[in-house]
Amino acid sequence: MGRGHDHEPGQHGHSHGPALTKDTPPEERRSKERAIAIAAVLTGGFMGAEVVGGLVSGSLALLADAGHMLTDFASLVLAWLAFRLARRPADWKRTYGFDRFSVLAAFVNGLALFAIAAWISVEALQRLRDPSEVLGGLMLWVAVGGLAVNILAFWVLSRAEGDNLNVRAAALHVMGDLLGSFAAIVASLVIIWTGWTPIDPILSVLVALLILRSAWAVIRESGHILLEGAPPGFDARTVAADLEAALPGVARVQHVHAWSITQERPMATLEVELTAGADADDVRRAVKDRVRETTGMAHVTVEVVGSADG
Structure with a gap:
């Protein structure tokens, strides 16, 4: 699939849109x-x-x-x-x-x-x-x-x-x-x-x-x-295992990092390796939705890499 980043049309790798925004109204x-x-x-x-x-x-x-x-x-x-x-x-x-x-x-x-x-x-x-x-x-x-x-x-x-x-x-x-x-x-x-x-x-x-x-x-x-500790309730190991087990097209999840700017602004980044033939954009969206569903975290940056066998 080749190497790609979580940059969907009109976005910059975040579920909040093109700019870094404040989560609190x-x-x-x-x-x-x-x-x-x-x-x-x-x-x-x-x-x-x-x-x-x-x-x-x-x-x-x-x-x-x-x-x-x-x-x-x-x-x-x-x-x-x-x-x-x-x-x-x-x-x-x-x-x-x-x-x-x-x-x-x-x-x-x-x-x-x-x-x-x-x-x-x-x-x-x-x-x-x-x-x-x-x-x-x-x-x-x-x-x-x-x-x-x-x-x-x-x-x-x-x-x-x-x-x-x-x-x-x-x-x-x-x-x-x-x-x-x-x-x-x-x-x-x-x-x-x-x-x-x-x-x-x-x-x-x-x-x-x-x-x-x-x-x-x-x-x-x-x-x-x-100290850039993970937000409460966020376990990188659990998140990675859940994504690998729950989402088709995800072969492996690694380099999972989570931190908070403030208590109200948790963020995460992760790298997803695709299975052969998987669509990068579809997997990227599915990963964001799954992380939001399981952890409540809305600001997630996903980097997609091709499958291990090319």
């Missing part, structure tokens, strides 16, 4: 961008109140939550910038555009969560060794305000999250804030009722552990994408 992208912006304004706006409240009341839980909110604000702004950059079209230098920046932002946000959790833990140990006075009443009112703001921000982000790692990382940051505010409320009530101040750093450490669990999930998934 523009309105959905704008919705996610707006959600990030709203969450950033809410978080940044209340952060100053928590800093003042934490310093005046002497509460580590409030200061830890304020520090978390500061990093969250920076992370939310970074996530928002990632969406803005992703609007830029692909060019000869960056053929996939700037979509991958959102994954990088998610990875950086995950690392930031680790740093925050470490800082909270160190401060908590120092407070346990050297307890200080905490004004439970002031701490309670500031924490209640923080909880309300964080619930609103988390609600906005959770509605827009979907499968986007960038929004998910931002939502986890806000969830960490929400848990921090809740812990501060519990600690303030314990201090008001019993005067036992060690509850403040103890609950701060518990919140830090919850943050670490969420942070690791974001780092693992974003790191997997940055």
